[in-house]
Amino acid sequence: MSSASSPKGFALGSTIELSARGFPPQSHPMEADLFCRQSAMPGHDQSRLEAAKFGVIGAGGLGSWIALGLARMGARDLTIIEPDSFDRSNAPRQFMFGEDLFRPKAHVLSKNLIPHFTNAARVRGIASAFDDDVVGVNLGLDALIVGVDNNEARLAASAYGLRNAVPIVFVMHSRDGLRVQAFLQRVGGPCLSCVLPNLDPLTFAPCATVSIAGCFLAAGHAVALAAAVVMGQDRLPIWRETSLDGSTERTGTPLRVPTCRMCSSDRKLSETTVALPLGL
Numbered sequence: 001m002s003s004a005s006s007p008k009g010f011a012l013g014s015t016i017e018l019s020a021r022g023f024p025p026q027s028h029p030m031e032a033d034l035f036c037r038q039s040a041m042p043g044h045d046q047s048r049l050e051a052a053k054f055g056v057i058g059a060g061g062l063g064s065w066i067a068l069g070l071a072r073m074g075a076r077d078l079t080i081i082e083p084d085s086f087d088r089s090n091a092p093r094q095f096m097f098g099e100d101l102f103r104p105k106a107h108v109l110s111k112n113l114i115p116h117f118t119n120a121a122r123v124r125g126i127a128s129a130f131d132d133d134v135v136g137v138n139l140g141l142d143a144l145i146v147g148v149d150n151n152e153a154r155l156a157a158s159a160y161g162l163r164n165a166v167p168i169v170f171v172m173h174s175r176d177g178l179r180v181q182a183f184l185q186r187v188g189g190p191c192l193s194c195v196l197p198n199l200d201p202l203t204f205a206p207c208a209t210v211s212i213a214g215c216f217l218a219a220g221h222a223v224a225l226a227a228a229v230v231m232g233q234d235r236l237p238i239w240r241e242t243s244l245d246g247s248t249e250r251t252g253t254p255l256r257v258p259t260c261r262m263c264s265s266d267r268k269l270s271e272t273t274v275a276l277p278l279g280l
């Protein structure tokens with residue numbers, strides 16, 4: 001990876017690895033388990049969640065709260081990949097403090113997450129784009145969540161998932177910031193290009209209009225899908241769209257497209273696809 005100095009002295013393009021101790025153990029056998037509430041949910045498998053290795057691309061308004069959600073749920077292994085540094089416009093939506101200005105988001109988010117890990121955990125922050133330096137490495141992930149503003153990274157993540165048989169969760173804001181969409185690219189299921197065949201790799205959507213409410217809504221979908229896929233829940237709709245005002249709530253299960261330019265080399269293809277309510 002490349003390396004350069006940031007204004008605050010962090011090395012951009014570098015990796016840091018931190019350890020979290022997690023919450024104290026039970027002080028009495030009658031004390032409730034940390035995870036008793038979520039473990040009682042149908043289909044929840046805490047042991048599989050804790051054994052999974054999660055990756056998050058993007059440490060901004062989406063990645064901040066996705067990573068925090070995974071840390072609180074009990075994830076023990078988290079890798080965060082993001083090339084940018086924090087600026088003042090990030091503060092209303094992202095998990096950063098005044099002292100974090102101008103520092104690499106991947107490193108700062110890793111640091112800020114440490115007291116939030118409920119279990120003992122390892123977090124790795126890679127201050128790099130999800131580009132050739134990272135894509136070529138099999139990070140050994142069980143699920144990768146993508147909360148970025150550019151199609152180049154989305155397509156790279158999709159290709160990474162196809163090549164390494166890793167499920168990928170994509171979350172996105174609509175252009176007006178009023179709706180969020182989430183898609184799970186399962187192993188063997190439709191890929192991102194099956195459902196969004198016209199994604200331009202050069203297009204950026206810099207989230208000019210977005211609030212933390214939309215970020216929380218999107219992060220909720222992302223954490224739910226990522227947790228479900230590592231816990232082996234296989235009946236969930238893989239496409240979701242919801243709006244901040246509650247007027248839109250759509251789900252769907254699109255099928256693979258036989259002519260898809262990304263995944264059509266695999267011949268276990270579906271015959272049909274479905275139209276999706278896309279607002280990207």
Ligand SMILES: [Zn+2]
Pocket residue numbers: 190191192193194195256257260261262263264
């Ligand atoms: Zn495809």
